[in-house]
Amino acid sequence: MKIGIVSYGAYIPRYRIKVEEIAKVWNGDPSALKGGLKVFEKSVPALDEDVVTIAVEASRNAIERGNLDAKRIGAIYTGSESHPYAVKPTSTIVAEAVGATSDMTAADFEFACKAGTAAVQVCMGLVGSKMIDLGLAIGADVSQGAPNDALEYTAAAGGAAMIIGRNEDEIIAEIECTSSYTTDTPDFWRREGQPYPRHGGRFTGDPGYFKHVTNGANSLLKKLGKTAKDYDYAVFHQPNGKFPERVAKSLGFTQEQIEPGLAVTNLGNTYSGASLIGLSATLDIAEPGDRIFVTSYGSGSGSDAFSIKVTENIKKCAKDVPTVEKLLSNPIYLDYGKYAHHKGKIKF
């Protein structure tokens, strides 16, 4: 039995702030920051947007792209580290807003930046065991970065939704295999009640991102007996533009393979949404027969790797649903004052 993505959708708020604008406030060197991070601007939620609204818009785009009946959805899982409620699921609001029935299960996930891909894996299990027909897995965040922290230059807002199913006539991208790598690594955290996360600076690199992405990716490649050359595209978690490029190179992937899914440059790090937005951008341009390699990363720490093969059904997707490229176009730029207002950094 094949399991795969039957549809997908992304959503990105229209507001942006440029790295120069943030650097101006904190006396940072914009050229050095842009060169070091390979991020030029980041998305910012509107005053009335949060993880729930982003998850709903991404999910509605996914349902519309696949022309699917939302009543077939048997499970909804939303991965995020910025759910608007500490207690009250985002996923139940999404279910009501997309028109799913009450005869389904739902829960919210949290695993730093990889909660969205964890949701995909759980939906694969439920679909594969025939407990449900379709599963809706969402990764969305309105991520936080403390004023003048390195994260403030990249912490962005956005999300993507994947609808997982097993009907071969509907699967647009078969998930051939998945593999994970998980350890207890305290590279990034946010304590209960704290508005901003803390992190271990450079410690988030080698023992965090690179170790877990490399081991997760190699584990999957070994399991399948494949190498980087067997893939047309690759997507890696993108906390900045530099990390995915470095890890891709070390695993044998080329810049051309990762370029279509490297949305971070003009988007920033959308945390739980990042890998799935990268995958969405790649599916936007993929052709039947293309193979896509995806590895997410979540601090704390873990990675989920996926081997995906695009099918002929991708040609049946609705064409008028916004692509990631379209969602990134026509931005509204904010100055730092308005950005601080949008992010609730100004306390009365």
Place this chain on the structure above:
Amino acid sequence: MPVPRFWREQKGRYNLIGTYCKKCGKHFYPARSICPFCRRSGEIEDFQFKGKGEIVTYSVIHASSEDFDHLTPYILAIVKLDEGPCITTQIVDEPTDIKIGDRVKAVFRRLGSDGKAGIIYYGTKFVIDN
């Protein structure tokens, strides 16, 4: 707004579900349980609007009530849905060249909240449909 009242109305607010009279063909939003034209002979059923329409008129709000003060200046408009009913709604994402007659489409946004600890209300607002 009391939580039970919002909960009773949330299906309509999330997905623009109103009603339709099968006898006279008129649509209503918010939902009506009786057709005001056909009265007792009307046949009312739920109807989900497509979420597309056009701006009939609008105003830019600079001085608002306390609950919406953080959003000012914002655009409040009367939108005529393609199926007929007119609704009062916010036009989001700061359109700079808004005009009467502009096409709009529904989006899902926060409508408000009961302070920092209370319930968050979600529902439908509109953006310019380019």
